[in-house]
Amino acid sequence: MANNWSEDTLYVHAGQMRDWPQEVPTAPSIIPSTSYRSADPAVMDAILGGDAPGFTYARHGSPTVAAFTEAVRLLEKGAMAHAYASGMAALDAALYAIRLQAGDHLLVSQDLYGATLNLAEQLWGSAGVIMHALDVTDEEALQEALDRWHPRGVLLESISNPLLKIPDLPRLVEAAHQAGAQVIVDNTFATPALLNPLTWGADLVVHSATKYLGGHGDAMGGVVVGRAEYFDRLHQYAKLRGSVLSPFDAWLLHRGIKTLGLRLARQSANAAQLAAVLADRPEFQQVYYPGLPNHPSHAIAKALMGAKGYGAVVTVELPGGRPQVFSFLSRLRLIGSATTVGDVYTLCLYPRIASHRNQSPEMLRQMGITDGTVRIAVGIEAVDDLVQDILSALQP
Secondary structure (H helix, E strand, O other): OOOOOOHHHHHHHOOOOOOOOOOOOOOOOOOOOOEOOOOOHHHHHHHHOOOOOOOOEOOOOOHHHHHHHHHHHHHHOOOEEEEEOOHHHHHHHHHHHOOOOOOOEEEEEOOOOHHHHHHHHHHHHHOOOEEEEEOOOOHHHHHHHHHHHOOOEEEEEOOOOOOOOOOOHHHHHHHHHHOOOEEEEEOOOOHHHHOOHHHHOOOEEEEEOOOOOOOOOOOOOEEEEEOHHHHHHHHHHHHHHOOOOOHHHHHHHHHHHOOHHHHHHHHHHHHHHHHHHHHOOOOOOEEEOOOOOOOOOHHHHHHHHHHHOOOOEEEEEOOOHHHHHHHHHHHOOOOEEOOOOOOOOOEEEOHHHOOOOOOOHHHHHHHOOOOOEEEEEOOOOOHHHHHHHHHHHOOO
16 A cells, blocks of 8 residues: 555555456455465464464454554554444553553543443543542643653543544643653544644544444444554453454444544534534533544644534533423424434434443532533534424524
8 A cells, every 4th residue: 555645545555455356346355254265284383483473363454454553544644543343442442552551640621431431431430540620721730730640651642532632642642741741632533534632742543433433324344543552452362352353344334434524524524513603602602623623622623623623513501401302302392312523414312321420529510520521522413403403493
């Protein structure tokens, strides 16, 4: 695969096999085999020992999964990539890859997806890892924590869920590395179409491929991208934990990537228009969108993502709390209510009962998530129809 092709071309062709002798299929193949025969046991020995490329057993890797991970690797500009059965498994593998162990300190963004906070605090905490949650966009607080704890790792999102905070990645990575920490960035909301954290010095990038990479709500997976030195640990995690991405899901996710650039451009444009309209409506106490000048991360978003767009999520604040939110969600006709983002259709989510259901009231207050917070993951529909549906749902 030529490395000098444009990003728009890579979306379509990355991961495609180009070494067929004659006829070339226009779509990648699905190879569902769980094992692979070798006529020469020495070759199998070399593959199993990591001394030669190839496939032996699906838990160790498969051609269809490899094609998908190669596409993500190219788009994220990494040296290697490894795929898993879900985004949560990918996050867990990334923490394993940085050699996190008992007694280590882990700094995490307080604004992480709720399940990610639970993973770090409960599962890794039970193994003796000490988690500290803070606002990573507060550079003074971050520096103080780095100086105090000298953490093994820093875990954050490039665009936070659901209030869409964006850290100053170049400064954060530099400060973390000076303190001896490795930086893991969940790039699910931004995707490589808007931001490449590895180019700003991040050590590992994680995606819930279930979201924007797949983009059609029909496949689940996760992927980690980074420097070559992390591959052995990431591969070991998949082999021993068994959190393996299936060839069928890998094929669907790879298919989704082909339209990622087009989809996210449309979704981001829709989100920008929707945010501008809703920001002028008195029914909302607050509208969060990095493209709005009043968003606290607007300047950083403009510097890091520029003309590419500001993402496809708009978060709003309704004044009536849970009763008004439930009424609003039940009145929507075009927009669905579901626990995901990144699909071609627009979806609403109520964080208090879904993504951040298990966070304490104190943590929710610290994050800024209230009883009236609603996340809108914008799709590719006509934006006027989305506006009409939302405004109609606000009527008593």
